[in-house]
Amino acid sequence: MAFDEMSGEASAYGTHVRESYRGLARWLAEAPEGLLQARSRQAELFFRRMGITFAVYGDAESSERLIPFDVAPRIIGAAEWAGLEAGLIQRVAAINLFLADIYGPQECLKAGVLPAELVLTNPHYCPEMQGQRPPRGIWVQIAGVDLVRTGEDDFYVLEDNCRTPSGVSYMLENREMMMRLFPDLFADYPVRPVETYADMLLASLRACAPEAAGADPTIVVLTPGPFNSAYYEHSFLADKLGVELVEGRDLFVDDGKVFMRTTEGRQRVDVVYRRIDDDFLDPLTFRPDSALGVPGLMAAYQAGAVTLANAVGTGVADDKAVYTYMPEIIRFFTGEEPILNNVPTWRCREPEALKYTLAHLEELVVKEVGGSGGYGMLVGPAASKSEIETFRRRLIDDPDEFIAQPTLALSTAPTLDRNGELAPRHVDLRPFVLSSPEGVKVAPGGLTRVALKEGSLVVNSSQGGGTKDTWVLDV
C-alpha cells in the first residue's frame, strides 16, 4: 500500500486526514455534489481556449493536445517543505561545484569520487567546455529536480534535470486556474505564492550576465520554434519575463558579439535563456545540420561575450549513470551528508549489479542511461513476459547503457477519477531551483504530475499523465 498525501495510508478517503489536507477535507465535505466535475470541465474549456497545449511527436491526428489538469491540489506542509528546500539547495549547489570541477581541475576525478571514464566518455560531456568558466561561474541557472515520496519522511530524487527542464509554465498556469476556480478555498489556506517565479528568474538571469553587459543586460528566451512540444511554455516565459522570444534565425554573431535582428536594426544580446539542446546551439561547433541554432554562438560564449542559461555541457550532471554517484558528489563538494536520498540504483555496467538486475527483472525498473520522457524503460511489475525477455537481451548486449532501480511505491494523492470521485493516483513532484551568484533559491511550489490511470506509475505527459497545482503552506 502506497503512502497517500491526504490520508497517510488508507485507500478510501474519509477517515484519517493528514494535517496539511484538513482544510481541503472540510471544504470537500461541504461542497455540493458534482462541483469538482463542473470545475474540471470549466478548466479544460479554458485551457483549450487559451491554447495551453503541447505537441505530441509522431501523432499527426491531433498534433496539439491538452495536458489533463486535475483540480484536486497536492498540498505540502511548511515543515515538509523546509526539509525539501534545504535538500534541493544543497544538491543543486553541489551540482554547480561538480560541473565547475570536471570542466576545470577535475579534483573529484583525481580523488576517485566517480570513475573518470564515466564523465569523460559520457555523451553529454562537452570537450569544448573543458577549461571554460561560464560568465559569473554559474553552470545550472535553472534545475527541475524530480522527487518522489514513499512515506511520511521518505523523499527520493529520481532525476536532476540540469539541461533545459520544462514544466514551470504549468506550475504557474495551474495556480492561476485554481485561484480562478476555487477562490474561497484560497481564502482559508495559507498557500505560498508561486507568482514570484518570473521575478526570481529574471533577477537570477540578470545576475548571471557577463560583467561587461552593464546594469541593464538584454535577455532573450531562445526557442526551437512553434513546432517544439514545449513552445507554449517558451512563449509564456518570455511574456512573463518581459523579454523577446527568439528563434535561432533571429540571432547572429558579428565580431564575437551576439545580436538580434529587429525592425530598428541589430540589438546586442547579453543573456540567452535557451530552451534548445546543446547539440543544436551552433552548427559550427555541434550538429552541422542544425537549423535551430546560431552559427558562431559557441565561440562568442567561450569568449565570455554572452551568458547561456543553462551552460553548455551540464547534461553530464543529470546523466543517469552519474546520478548514481550523486551522494558521493554531494559529500565531496559540500562536506555534508546528503539531505535528499538517491533511489538505490544498480549500475548494470558493474558485473555484480548486472547479475542481480537480470535475476530480478520482474520487480525492477530498468532505464536507459540516456533516455528521458519515460521512453525506453522497463517497468518490471507492469511488463509482459515477452517485454521482459526483449529487455533482457538488450541488457546483456549493452549493459553499460542501463541502470536498474527498485519499483518505488510512489505516493498517491486524491485525484478526480472518471466517475467524478476522488481516488488515489500516483504522483511525483518537480520543484524548480534557481542559481545565481547571489545564491540558490527554490520556488515554493512545483509541478506535480499524476498518473491518471489507476495503479499506473508513469506520470509523463507524453504517456497519459496529468498535472495538479502544488500548494506549499506557509504554516
Next chain:
Amino acid sequence: MLSRTADALYWTGRYIERADFLARILEATIRLAAIPTRGDGDAETVWASALACASVPKALGRSPTEKSVRDFLAFSPDNASSITACITRARTNARSVRTALTTELWEAINGAWNGLAEQGQPTRRDDFTRFLEWVKAMTLAVEGATSRTMLRNDGYYFLRLGAAIERADNTARLLDVKYHLLLPEGERVGGQLDYFQWTTLLREVSALTAYRWVYRDSVKPWLVADLLVLNRQMPRSLASCQTSIVHYLELLAGDYGRRGPAQRLAADRMRRFDNSRIESIFQAGLHEYILAFLAENGRLAQAIQDQYLA
C-alpha cells in the same frame, strides 16, 4: 521589435483580412448566381468570377461549378489561400509571436482556428452560408480584440499595415472583376442585370447603405467606382486603404526615428490619390488603372518587407 515578430504580425493581419474577403465574395457569388439571366453558362461565369476575385482565375480549369469553387475557396488543402488555410496561417503566425499579442486577441484567433474543426466542411448551401456567417463573425471578433486591447505600438502598426495592404488588393480585384468579367457581352452597363450585380456586391462589402448615404442616388456604376476607389469615408475604398497604409508607416517612422523607401513610395501614391477624379480614371480606363494600382501595391508590400520584416 524582432523583424520576425513584425513579419508574423503583418501576415496575421493579411490572412485575417483575406479570410473575411473570401467569405464575403462567396456570399456575394451565391446571391449573384441566383439572379436570373438569359444566356447559358451564366452560373459558370459567375463562379469563375469568384475565382478571379480571389486572384486564382485559372485554378479550376475551364468550367468551374458552384460546388468546386466553394470547396476550393473555402476548404481546399490545395489552395494555400482558402478560408481554412488563411485562418490556419493567421493562427500559426500569431502563435509564433504569442507574446506580442494580448490574451484577448490570441483567444480570438485561436478560437477561430479551434472553431474550424467544429464547423466542418458543410456542403449544403444553407449550411455553407452559415459557415460564411461564422467566418465573418470570427474576423469581427479578431478586429474587435485588436482595436480594443492591443497597445498602440509597432506591433499594432504592423498588424494594421498587413490588413490595409491586403484590403487594398482585395477591393481593387473586386472592382476589376465586376467590370470586366461579370457582365455578359451585350448587357448594357447601367442596365438591369448590372444594377442587381452591383447591389449585391455592395451589400456584401457592407457598402450598400453607405452608398445611399453618400450619393443619395440609385446604384450607378461610376458612382460605385467612385465609392470604392476615391471615397475616404468608405473604409474599403482604395483611398481609405492607402490613407491607413500611410498613417501606420508614418507612425512606424516616428517610433523608429527614420523614414525609408516604404514611406516615400506610400506618400507618393497618396499625392496621386489626392489629385484624382473618377471621370479621368474612367477616361484612361478603369481596368488599366486597377492593374497599375495592384502592381504598385505589390511594390509597396515589397518595400515594407525589405525595410522592416527581413
